[in-house]
Amino acid sequence: MxxxxxxxxxxxxxxxxxxxxxxxxxxxxxxxxxxxxxxxxxxxxxxxKIPLQTQIYETENEYGYGDKDGPSEWVKKFPLAGGSVQSPINIDTAIAASVEFCDPLVWENYDKIPLSMTVTNTRHTVQLTGQWPVGSEPRIHGGALGNKSYVFQYAFFRWGASDYEGSEHTVDYEQYPLEMQLQHINTSNPNDIVFLSFLFEISRKDNFALEPMFCKLFEISFPGLSTWIYPFPLSNIHSPISHDYYTYYGSLTNPPCTENILWVIFPEPIGISSRQIDYLRKLHGDEGRISINSRPVQPLNNREIYFYGQTAFDFKQ
Missing domain, CATH: 1.10.287 (Helix Hairpins)
Incomplete structure (x- = not known):
């Protein structure tokens, strides 16, 4: 002014x-x-209007991943963390109930390039957001989601101190070095939330799709910083998957650990280099570097895990 x-x-x-x-x-x-x-x-x-470098800082939900404020202590401040329907879990493929000949997952606008894209150091993780023209936001429906449509909101990343740990969800007790969680909300009910979970494994090659984010992480080294990145369509990270995924009902994996969240787990890992993940470990939270930000797996407690294999479309072919 x-x-x-x-x-x-x-x-x-x-x-x-x-x-x-x-x-x-x-x-x-x-x-x-x-x-x-x-x-x-x-x-x-x-x-x-250009979101070059702004301050975004959390003022509530104080928690951490250390001995004093880590997952084992969350229930003292956040009672929901002690619930019986918590996330993450181990995906035991041997006990998953198979759902065959269902409709395929339908991905809309995931190939659209956003008008802008930002990454934020929330002091616990990296948050990736985008701005699309009204009506062109990425959304998903069909398959396990039925007729309900869910719009993309954010992507969060979970990692560990080494390349042998980091993902929150495990598949047959195998943990991966990185997990990307895409939060979606129901267009008709904002309290109806779905998370799409992608797992990453170490590769000799960099993940080209995510490099626009990794090359700007140094600009958000400290908690609360946010910066714009070169925008790219979400489909660059992984092409749409119509089947071969697992679902279960759980919770947010961080406080307040709200339950009744549908998780969709894609078990086929995506390649990423050790160099790129190491950039994440160099980010700082309130208590120094964020070397780990993943919650341990929680008891299944008689919940059902579903596997959506061959779709009705595949069957017709």
């Missing part, structure tokens, strides 16, 4: 000076001054 006031002041001074002269060029010069002034104001307004 102060820049705008200076420009208006300059404009008024110029206009006063022009009044001292007479001639054909005065009207033209005045017009140019007016046009130039408003063009500068438009540029300033556009710059102010």
């Amino acid at each position: 102060w820049i705008e006031l200076i420009i208006f002041s300059m404009y008024n001074e110029e206009l006063e000076a022009l009044k001292q002269f007479n001639g054909i060029g005065v009207t033209l010069v005045s017009a140019l001054v007016i046009v130039g002034t408003f063009l500068m104001l438009e540029v300033i307004d556009w710059i102010n």
Whole structure:
């Protein structure tokens, strides 16, 4: 705002000076001054809308992953953490109930490039967000989700201190070095939440799709920082999967650990380099570097795990 006031002041001074002269060029010069002034104001307004580096800081839900404030202590502040339907869990493929010939998952707009994309150090994890034109937001329906449509909100990342740990969910007790969790909400009921979980394994090659995020992590080294990244479609990370996934009902994996969350787990891991994951471990939270931000697996407590294999579409083929 102060820049705008200076420009208006300059404009008024110029206009006063022009009044001292007479001639054909005065009207033209005045017009140019007016046009130039408003063009500068438009540029300033556009710059102010660019989310270059802002402060986003959590002020509630105080928790951590250390000995004093870690997962084993959460229940003292967050009673829901002691519930019987908690996440994450181990996906025991041997006991999963098979659901065959169901409708395929339908992915919409995951191939659309967002208008902008940002990453934020929430002091516990990295949060990836995007802004799409109204009506072009990524959404998913079908399969285990039925007729309900869920819109993408955020992506969160979970990692550990080494390349042999980090994912919150395990598959047949195998843990992976990284897990990406995509939060979606029901367009008709914002309390109806679905998480899509993708697991990552170490590869010699970098993950090219996520490199726009990793190459900017140094700009959010400290808690609360947020910066824009080069926007890319979410389908770059993984092409849409119509079947071969697991589902179960659980909770948020961090406080307040709210239950009745549907989890969709894609067991086929995605490749990522050790170098890229190490960038995540260099980020700082309130108590130093975030070397680990994953909650241990929770008891299944007689819950059902479902495997959605061959779809009705595959059957018709």
